[in-house]
Amino acid sequence: xxxARTPPFRLNLGRFIVYAxxxxxxxxxxxPLLWLLLAGTRSQSSLFADPPFTIxxxxxxxxxxxxxxxxxxxxxxxxxxxxxIYSVGGVLLALVASIPAGYALAASEFPGRKLILxxxxxxxxxxxxxxxxxxxxxxNLLGLNNSYAGLILASGFFPFGVYLTYVYFSTSxxxxxxxxxxxxxxNRFELFTRIALPLARPIVALVAFFSFIGIWSNxxxxxxxxxxxxxxxxxxxxxxxxxxxxxxxxxxxNDVPIKKPEVILAxxxxxxxxxxxxxxxxxxxxxxxxxGAEKG
Amino acid sequence: MSRGRAMAALPPPRSTWDAINPLRLLGELSETRYWxxxxxxxxxxxxxxxxxxxxxxxxxxxxxxxxxxxPAGNGAFVGLKHYQRMLADPIFWLSLRNTAVWVTFSIxxxxxxxxxxxxALNRNLPGGKILAVLxxxxxxxxxxxxxxxxxxxxDSRVGVINDILVRIGLLHExxxxxxxxxxxxxxxxxxxxxxxxxxxxxxxMAGLKGIPADLYKAADxxxxxxxxxxxxITLPMLRTIIAAAVILRVIGLVNxxxxxxxxxxxxxxxxxxxxxxxxxxxxxxxxxxxxxxALSVVMFVLLMLFAWAYIRLxxxxxx
Numbered sequence: 129x130x131x132a133r134t135p136p137f138r139l140n141l142g143r144f145i146v147y148a149x150x151x152x153x154x155x156x157x158x159x160p161l162l163w164l165l166l167a168g169t170r171s172q173s174s175l176f177a178d179p180p181f182t183i184x185x186x187x188x189x190x191x192x193x194x195x196x197x198x199x200x201x202x203x204x205x206x207x208x209x210x211x212x213i214y215s216v217g218g219v220l221l222a223l224v225a226s227i228p229a230g231y232a233l234a235a236s237e238f239p240g241r242k243l244i245l246x247x248x249x250x251x252x253x254x255x256x257x258x259x260x261x262x263x264x265x266x267x268n269l270l271g272l273n274n275s276y277a278g279l280i281l282a283s284g285f286f287p288f289g290v291y292l293t294y295v296y297f298s299t300s301x302x303x304x305x306x307x308x309x310x311x312x313x314x315n316r317f318e319l320f321t322r323i324a325l326p327l328a329r330p331i332v333a334l335v336a337f338f339s340f341i342g343i344w345s346n347x348x349x350x351x352x353x354x355x356x357x358x359x360x361x362x363x364x365x366x367x368x369x370x371x372x373x374x375x376x377x378x379x380x381x382n383d384v385p386i387k388k389p390e391v392i393l394a395x396x397x398x399x400x401x402x403x404x405x406x407x408x409x410x411x412x413x414x415x416x417x418x419x420g421a422e423k424g
Numbered sequence: 425m426s427r428g429r430a431m432a433a434l435p436p437p438r439s440t441w442d443a444i445n446p447l448r449l450l451g452e453l454s455e456t457r458y459w460x461x462x463x464x465x466x467x468x469x470x471x472x473x474x475x476x477x478x479x480x481x482x483x484x485x486x487x488x489x490x491x492x493x494x495p496a497g498n499g500a501f502v503g504l505k506h507y508q509r510m511l512a513d514p515i516f517w518l519s520l521r522n523t524a525v526w527v528t529f530s531i532x533x534x535x536x537x538x539x540x541x542x543x544a545l546n547r548n549l550p551g552g553k554i555l556a557v558l559x560x561x562x563x564x565x566x567x568x569x570x571x572x573x574x575x576x577x578x579d580s581r582v583g584v585i586n587d588i589l590v591r592i593g594l595l596h597e598x599x600x601x602x603x604x605x606x607x608x609x610x611x612x613x614x615x616x617x618x619x620x621x622x623x624x625x626x627x628x629m630a631g632l633k634g635i636p637a638d639l640y641k642a643a644d645x646x647x648x649x650x651x652x653x654x655x656x657i658t659l660p661m662l663r664t665i666i667a668a669a670v671i672l673r674v675i676g677l678v679n680x681x682x683x684x685x686x687x688x689x690x691x692x693x694x695x696x697x698x699x700x701x702x703x704x705x706x707x708x709x710x711x712x713x714x715x716x717x718a719l720s721v722v723m724f725v726l727l728m729l730f731a732w733a734y735i736r737l738x739x740x741x742x743x
Contacts, residue, residue: 142650146544150555153541156618157562163584164573221470229467238460244468251475261707261716262478262485285474290467317447317454320463345566348682352708363568367686370572388576395569406564407557 168192168396172387188389196390199369204394206358207365214279214350214361215343221284222339223332230293230331231324235301245294251287264352274356282353283343289335296331297324337409341402362398369394482724485717492711506718515694515702516719523698525609526616526684527677531670533617538624543654545625546632556629563622571686574615578602602688605695612687612696619683620676624669631665632658667738671731678727699723 167175169184169192196204232238233245263282264273272278306319314322347363354360357368373386453459486507489500510516545556562570577584580600589595601611635658643653659666681701684690690697690705699719707716 143547143549146547146549149540149544150552150559153537153544154555154558157559160573160577160618161562163577167576225467225470228463232460232463236460238457244464247471251471259475259478259482259720261703261713261720262481263474264707265485265490265713266473266478266481281470282474285470287471287475315451315454316459317451320454341564345564345568347566347568348680348685363566366568366572391572392576395572399565399569402564402566403561406561 164392165396168389168393170389172389175388184389192389192393195386196393199386199390203357204362204365204369204397207360207362208397210276210359211344211361211363213276214283214346215340217276217280218284218343219336219339221280222286222289223335225284226286226289226293226335227325227328227332228320229290230295231297231320231328233290233294234297235324248287248290248294251285260349260352263349267353274354274359276359279350279353279359279361282349283346284339286335286339286342289339292335292338293328293331296328300327302327333409337405340405344402345398362394366391366394366398479724482717482720485713486721488714490713490717492713494711502714506715507722509715510718510722515697516699518694519697519699519702522609522694522696523678523700526613526696526698527674529613530616530620530677531673533613534621534624534673535666535670537617537621539628541621541625542628542632543658545629559625560622562618563620563626565619567619567680567682568686570619571615571683574618575602575687578611603692605692608688608692609696612684615687616677616683620673623673627665627669628662631662635661663738667734671734674730675727678723 163181166181166183169186169189170178170182171184171188171192174182174184174188229244229248233241233248267273267278267282270278272281301324306323309319309323345363346361347367350361350364351367354364357365360368369386370391373391453462487501487503488498489502489505490498541559545552545559565573578586578601580586580598580603583598585601586595586598590598599607602608639657639661640653643657648656678698679700681698681704684696684698684701685704688696690701700723703716703719703723706712706719
């Protein structure tokens with residue numbers, strides 16, 4: 129967004145300080161990430177002996193990759209599949225709950241509307257970790273502990289999505305078009321599906337983005353609700369790999385093929401989808417969050 | 425498709441399909457006064473199952489005996505027993521103090537760094553866009569990855585941080601940062617601040633976009649310097665957004681033990697034991713859900729008091 133009013137670039141002390149600050153911030157983040165990415169290509173002994181920012185070899189990377197994927201009968205592959213199931217299920221649930229609710233709150237006045245808005249706001253600031261112990265017992269009662277359904281249910285709740293949709297529809301619903309459709313005999317269900325939903329594409333994407341990232345990264349809830357290692361998601365699986373391999377503790381040498389490079393590669397696997405989605409969506413997400421935040 | 429075309433060609437008969445056609449039913453339902461509540465139903469069901477019920481259940485738990493490893497006597501009402509035990513529990517008080525340290529220092533660092541980064545990014549400099557992306561990306565790193573990555577980098581044998589610090593002469597030998605009670609908390613706060621300051625950057629950047637440029641022009645004419653403008657225009661205008669960001673972060677920090685669970689598990693000793701971790705350990709190591717419930721209730725009440733007081737204070741300042 130090259131602003132026409134922006135004066136031509138010149139370097140002064142203020143600018144220099146600003147760049148210094150930003151450069152520092154980027155190093156602050158970039159160096160650890162760079163190290164992590166490079167470490168995935170190196171051997172265990174190289175991690176100990178060579179300087180920190182050495183690049184490993186392609187063969188090493190392939191060997192590490194094979195060790196990781198074949199370990200325990202392709203366990204990491206099934207964890208990745210689980211993560212995908214939880215994320216897709218949770219995102220769908222979040223959308224089914226948020227979009228109609230946000231629309232209802234924005235489109236009309238009805239008894240109890242204020243109360244629901246307040247409850248939504250309170251729920252927004254109550255992260256699910258606060259109620260994780262009772263949720264665990266509740267899922268126990270329902271027999272949903274250790275099941276796909278249980279974790280999807282617990283993680284699919286996304287009050288922020290209701291709020292975002294509400295803010296979006298409050299400003300973007302074309303009242304005139306809706307009124308004339310009404311005159312033409314459309315019922316209110318058709319107003320929702322034919323006018324509001326097509327308009328809602330950006331907000332659907334935004335809600336899906338935020339809930340996907342939240343659920344894909346979810347560690348604590350999954351850790352609490354799942355005890356069967358076949359059902360683990362990637363973040364929980366990663367911590368299991370780390371503790372069984374002793375990659376971070378001083379366990380005596382063992383013959384588990386999972387060493388530091390394998391663990392690092394697994395960590396990269398966890399962040400890769402998030403990173404890719406973020407990079408693809410960042411412009412859009414930034415402008416979306418901005419418009420939401422400004423009105424809020 | 426073919427059915428749709430057939431139906432369009434024939435005059436619509438009042439068939440069995442028509443009677444159970446969900447689209448027609450929804451259409452009719454949407455003309456009743458229940459329509460709005462139907463739209464809210466999925467969300468209401470979820471909110472009940474995932475927030476309201478667990479919250480109420482949690483309160484109830486805190487007044488009952490609930491030990492999963494000792495089923496006899498489970499569910500019995502024990503009044504304030506858990507709360508009385510808490511008052512006399514030195515680990516509770518220690519955890520409370522640690523929570524205060526953990527939250528206060530993390531928030532202050534995240535806010536200051538987040539504000540500085542947002543102000544810098546807001547200058548619309550060449551290359552600013554790409555820097556903004558680079559700064560925001562890591563916020564989306566999962567806690568597990570951020571935590572384990574730093575655990576590896578701070579490792580006492582292969583840690584890259586130790587290597588750098590020794591090379592530039594700040595350290596004489598590799599240090600096990602999380603094994604020393606004197607550095608464990610500070611190091612954990614560093615990792616937390618590293619991970620979450622972009623949250624402040626993101627929200628403050630949004631807020632900065634909403635401040636009218638005229639205010640700064642007028643201040644320029646009045647001869648106000650950059651620092652005076654920050655103090656008299658930027659910060660007051662950002663008050664609402666800063667208040668919201670602080671409340672959200674404080675709640676997140678108090679409630680989620682993820683990062684500490686990964687980095688230290690409360691150790692060494694109890695030097696990084698915080699309330700959320702203590703509640704979690706009571707439930708999952710000692711299977712004492714009643715006491716864990718009481719701890720959660722105390723956290724919940726403290727947070728609500730904090731949010732209320734904080735909102736009050738930031739409103740008072742406004743007048």
